[in-house]
Amino acid sequence: MPISVAYVSRETANNLWRNRLMAIAAILTVGVSLSLVGTALLLRQAVNNSLSALQANVDLQIFVNPGASLATAATIKSLTEQTPQIKHCNYLDHQQSYDNAVKLFRAQGEAAAISALTVATTPPVFQCTLVHAGDAATVATVFTGQAGIFKVEYPAKSIHTLESISRVAQIVLLVLALVLLVSSVVLILNAIRMAIFSRRREVGVMRLVGATAWFIRLPFMMEGLVQGVIGAAIAVGMVILGDVGIRALLHHFPEFQNAIVPGHDVVMTEIFVVLVGVIVGVGGSAVAVRRFLDV
């Protein structure tokens, strides 16, 4: 027997309206949880993009004591030349290092830091490119503590810090999202259960006059699906808003341009969010229909 689309749509709309408070609660929970899922996924992509950019230009910076003599700098230079893991190094003297620092601080809007900086106190620096990026930590230990060396910096430090922070943030977001997703399934299940309860007389009559099981079930299943999809639509909107906001923010920070997630990745994330919404909606209603609807 063909099931009328008009009938299913009308019954689904009626069910949603009758249980509107429960439906709104379920939809909002799905929306919030899927927003978190989307955000966590985008955050992971942003961090991955930043890390690959950082790893592609892996570098080692050896800062010389500002008061060190030129002879000391020359000794360090020869040491870098003798280190096989180092491909080559550029030496920035006080003035060049100062100019570089001013440029960086200006890009970050740190006017106060620029005013505190002087040419004399800015340490000269060797900016080195390594043969293998993974050797940064080993090379750093060779130079750290040598005479005339102020400090040794390499991006792996930032990478490690960035990775740790993003890992914690992702775990927190995903755990929160998971808890909320389970709540969403339970809320949808309960909403459908209430709908079944409020329509038990109709369901009884439908069974007696020979309505098929799917004819009875479908409006309830559709109700769950609609809740999941509307929740997902809210999440899609939230994720798009967040993405637009972050893009606008990062526009002012050229050094973080790599963190911007490309458009097609955002679209894929949104599709995933909608799919999860459908699964949550249909899953919750399927459990409710199976457990509480006697056809």
Place this chain on the structure above:
Amino acid sequence: MIRFDNVTKTYKGDIVALRDVSLDITKGEFVFVVGASGSGKTTLLKLLLREEAIDSGQIWVAGREVGRLSNWRVPYLRRNLGCVFQDFRLLPNKTVFENVGFALQVIGRPRHVVATQVPQVLELVGLGQKAGRYPHELSGGEQQRVAIARAFVNRPLILLADEPTGNLDPQTSLGIMSLLDRINRTGTTVLMATHDAGIVDQMRRRVIEIDHGRIIRDQVRGIYGIDPTPSTTRGVPAVSLASGSATTLERPVHSEPRRSRTRH
């Protein structure tokens, strides 16, 4: 049209609802099922609808064995069985027209069929002028008429009625019985469980009496209580009927040859 072959149904806790019941109801018959509360009348109707499953035996409805039907075919069985209940089971938020039309709508009948058949059946039950009313605006008798209209609108082969006059006064009950009789004359088999002795005695149709899950009496033109006239029984030993109380009739009717029945 309906056949029970040695049907037994037991509920949880070893409560025997029907014990080794056999009966045959032909097309167009009007049959009363009588017996005390808990005797197994309602179970008999539920088994026909496949609301309950039998433990042993076979039930045939319109040439199909009910027990062997797969679950997805059960709704199609039910479309051949109209049901009427003591409590009417109308939907309070739907009008008379919508209540009756609902039965057609949920089995996928197109709108024009609903628009044609519902007024016809409402005329048949005498509610043509009340199609727009809600159930709470109707009397008990009128509500039962709506329930009968809903059960009959799909023109089922069989109409099952579980104490349809149980909530009605005697005068209204007569009206309902007159309606069921009219439906029966269209060729629809009617099987009605009842406690209403007055109606059974007045209509003088086939009466099947159940006691503790066994059929103890099957009379062609029976009355509610024991009819001492031996010739009206179907398969029950005449000597038992003549000898007195129903408690002496422990043998189920199927134990006698079916051909031995006599109609008056």
